[in-house]
Amino acid sequence: MLNNIGLPGLLLIAVVVLVLFGRGKISGLMGEVGKGITSFKKGVAEGTKEIEEEAAEVAKDVTPEEEKDKV
Numbered sequence: 001m002l003n004n005i006g007l008p009g010l011l012l013i014a015v016v017v018l019v020l021f022g023r024g025k026i027s028g029l030m031g032e033v034g035k036g037i038t039s040f041k042k043g044v045a046e047g048t049k050e051i052e053e054e055a056a057e058v059a060k061d062v063t064p065e066e067e068k069d070k071v
Contacts, residue, residue, distance in 0.1 A: 005013075018026065
């Protein structure tokens with residue numbers, strides 16, 4: 001269905017949206033979308049860092065319990 005829109009159709013949709021909502025609301029909405037994307041990326045980075053730290057902590061000491069007692 002969306003395969004046949006083309007550039008003129010996209011421009012027409014953009015103009016209609018701009019007329020309906022106005023430049024101020026659209027720029028405000030895009031600002032919120034940008035903040036959301038930034039927050040999502042930050043959350044993903046923090047989650048990845050946390051997982052890597054947990055994996056590093058688990059991998060630190062792989063000595064069997066019997067050998068720990070000998071030392």
